[in-house]
Amino acid sequence: MSTSKQRAQLLLTQMTLEEKIGQMVQFGRIKPKEKDLIRQGLVGSFLNHRNLTLVNEIQRIAVEESRLGIPLLIGSDIIHGYVSTFPIPLAEACSWNLELIEASAKHAMVEAASDGVRWNFFPMVDIARDPRWGRIAEGAGEDPYYGSEVAKARVRGVQSLNADGYPQAAACAKHYLAYGWSEGGRDYNSVDLSEHVLRTTVLPPFQACVDAGVMTFMSSFNDVMAVPASGNPFTLRTLLKGEMKFDGFVVSDWESVEELIGHTTAADQKEAARIGLLSGVDMDMHSGVYLDHFKTLVSENPALEALIDDAVLRILTVKYELGLFEKPFVDPQLRENVILNPETVDMTLKVARESIVMLKNDGTLPLNRTQKIALIGPFGNDPHTPIGCWGAAGHHENTITVTKAFDDAQLNYTFIKGCDALDPSKDGFEAALAAAQASDVIVFTAGEHNLMSGENNNRAFLDLPGVQQELFDALKATGKPIITLLFTGRPLTIGSVIKGSRAVLCVWHLGLSSGTAITETLLGINNPSGKLVTTFPKTVGQIPLYYNHKNTGRPNFRRYLDCDETPLFPFGYGLSYSSFFYDKLTLKSSTISASESLEVSVDITNTSDRDGQEIVQVYYRDLVAQVTRPVKELCAFKKIHLNAKSTQTVTFTIDAQRFGYFTANFRFIVDPGAFALWVGPSSEDGLTTEFTIR
Ligand code: BGC
Secondary structure, three states: OOHHHHHHHHHHHOOOHHHHHHHOEEEOOOOHHHHHHHHOOOOOEEEOOOOHHHHHHHHHHHHHHOOOOOOOEEEEOOOOEOOOEOOOHHHHHOOOOHHHHHHHHHHHHHHHHOOOOOEEOOOEOOOOOOOOOHHHHHOOOOOHHHHHHHHHHHHHHHOOEOOOOOEOOEEEEEEEOOHHHOHHHOOOOOEOOOHHHHHHHHHHHHHHHHHOOOOEEEEOOOEEOOEEHHHOHHHHHHHHHHHOOOOOEEEEOOOOOHHHOOOOOOOOHHHHHHHHHHHOOOEEEOOOHHHHHHHHHHHHOOOHHHHHHHHHHHHHHHHHHOOOOOOOOOOHHHHHHHOOOHHHHHHHHHHHHHHOEEEEEOOOOOOOOOOOEEEEOOOOOOOOHHHOOOOOOOOHHHOOOHHHHHHHOOOOEEEEOOOOOOOOOOOOHHHHHHHHHOOOEEEEEEEOOHHHOOOOOOOOOOOOOOOHHHHHHHHHHOOOOEEEEEEOOOOOOOHHHHHHOOEEEEOOOOOOOHHHHHHHHHHOOOOOOOOOOOOEOOOHHHOOOOOOOEOOOOOOOOOOOOOOOOOOEOOOOOEOOOOEEEEEEEEOOOEEOOOOEEEEEEEEEEOOOOOEEEEEEEEEEEOOOOOOOEOOEEEEEEEEEEOOOOEEEEEEEEEHHHHOEEOOOOOEEOOOEEEEEEEEEEOOEEEEEEEEEO
């Protein structure tokens, strides 16, 4: 048993029932009433405060004025940076650079911890296949294997050690469970999926977080298989705390225990509190139902106190592990050194560069510095949109916009907004068209502003909002070449924009260094290397559309009369200024046993005269199995740097266990038989071979 757990156990023996309940309570607001609750030991955590003076003050009340002096745990959402804003998680995941992903989580946490945040409600590891759902922006896309790798990197970054040798903060795997499956892409909506999909596709990134030592989990708003996730003994106790061996604690999402009433699985607050406890939700976020009802519930059924003890033990263990008992306060000086520290700001640029995905280029890019540019569209000088859906303490004054970066690079350009992202006014069209006429090339910024994705920002249409498409069409009619910069938090159905543009860069919501990364990429100073981690559909009617779908019994039948079933851009897709040639796919042995590894090698040549980075992807398919299996599944990847005109042999060692699966009865097996393997630049391309597991 860990020392922290032993200490927690000892402390538990000294606590009254009221004090134990207090540890399970979290509030947002801090008014005199809450300060009084702290004094009485009746609240253990607060969330979403960025004022260090206040945080230190309430911590002092907890430590010095409450009977047992148990420190508070301060939580917040540091999803993509604190003051130094990083690209949104979906964009960052397109870098396929796990080191960078870990580093950005670490840098963000160092900043936030200097304001007293020691618990981060991050990472969101929900696999998402529906871009209508606004929260697709917060995750790592559609693939369970890749999502698991990113999840681990993010947990490592958040829980990296601080100068005192304690984790910077506790990470929080969310939203448990299957929140990304909300029907119709409508946030908070019902989720119904098979236990097979749950175990095969939804659970792996959560298990990866447990394996990486994540300290907390968050139970989600939705119901899953007819039981709300925040009142679900099967998902929380049987799976998470049982099978998955999670020994940290579970916090509910915002008031989601009380919302059991809305779900109609609890008649009132008292029943909601009882179900939350029985199900294994250890801390109630904000609703207060634990505080208000646990004492009565225990008086009616004393056996419940054992569950309270278990929850409190888990919570206190985390508090000890974070070193909160030793170091409850944060030195205000620290902030000065870490906020917007040049190294962190530089990291925002590095991540932004690698998050950009080049979707099209007919050779118009990179731009030549002497070209006269008409910069048109709603986002050219917008400092808010790059801040993304979880701005935290990010401030728009710190954003480097495209216009700012163009100025810094002394480019020859005219900026005309032309239209707003949402407002239907076309008053700006005339000036935009005049600027376009007078230019050599149009750089058109199009897409969604930052608050169109993220929580409860769902869309039924995924084309360009407002009159942006009309402006694009008018610009197109000028005959001038158009380069489109796509600002977005999700895949958009923008086939005609892709077709009508000479080049398209998906620049997402890239954070503080947005304009610099974009300008460097336009000029060829940065060679784009990002690849999509989420499929771009052609039209909303194709959703859900994902690369790792099943074959069906009739794979050759047309799915739609009025649209084909191929995506606009597939998972794993992205271009570069370099070109890469794949050759000599070799297996060390094409037959392996279930306890061996498959050794794969491939030669990649950078045939261009530009140094570049390539994301080499390995996919497999189990050709015959006991259950239906995906037509392709990612099983390994490497991001490599390759100098111009050079060749590298890239090798992969893939454990045969990776080719295993769950049977219909959820038994994990590695099935003997034949498999197909692809190594290539995307989920739709590559060299292929076969191997056998004997
Ligand atoms: C969100 C969570 C977030 C929590 C606390 C909720 O509305 O669903 O993702 O961590 O608020 O801010």
